Amino acid sequence: MSFIIRKALFTDVTAIVQLERAHVDDELSGSDNQLHAHSFTKSEVGQLINQHWFMVAEVQGQIIGYVMAARWSFFSAQPLYRHIIQKIKFAELAGQALSTTNSCQYGPVWIQESKRGQGVFAALVSELKKQVNTSFPFMVTYVAADNARSLAAHQQKAAMTQIDQFRFEQRDYCLLATSTADVIS
Structure with missing residues (x-):
């Protein structure tokens, strides 16, 4: 499969919101029916595209995946992220202390189910790291501990360390955290 990775455009907002809603619905249909993040509104997606980092994977004009990263201030009103921000104050990666000033929140990432396992995830994250690297040396994310597939993908294909x-x-x-200098090809 041939795909391109590019920065999201404001004209992508509607498609991204639809994909995000489908992603949230998939997560809610899981075994515990819990969701601690929220589905992004059109306004929030527009803000992410214009003020943060948002990459899409595209095949023949159709968005098949996305990944985003944002400054901690974007998420700070949400209880889960406030909890994570407190955890970061005591975390380090490769001997370097992490903080809200040297890292950003990475994710969510979503790949159309039929396109998974074809290199899209690694390509999205690699390009995102290149974009974020000029502003932050680290990206931090969280993954549900019972989501073995996502943990493996983040550790093996995104060079993330628990x-x-x-x-x-x-x-x-x-x-999980990763250096934005660690780009996997």
């Missing part, structure tokens, strides 16, 4: 574990609203999570 730096902590935490529990939030009766669900366990792994806190």
Whole structure:
């Protein structure tokens, strides 16, 4: 499969919001029917595109995946992210202390199910790291501890390292970080 990775454009907002809604619906249909992040509004996606980092994967004009990163201030009103921000104050990666000033929140990332396992994830994250690297040396994310496939993808295809574990609203999570200089080809 041939695909391109590019920066999201404001004209992509409607398609991204539809994909985000489908992604949230998929997560809610899981075994525990819990979701601790929220689905982005058109306004929020527009803000992410214009003020943060948002990459899309495209095949023949159709968006088949996306990944984004944002400054911590974008997420700071949400309880889960406030909890993560507190955890970061005591975290480090490769001997370097992490903070809200030297890292950003990475994710979510979503790939159309039929396109998974074809290099889209690694290509999206690699391009995102290149874009973020000029502003932050680190990206931090969280993955549900029971999501073995996502953990493996982040560790193997995005060069992410587990730096902590935490529990939030009766669900366990792994806190992961990566250097934006670590681009996997």
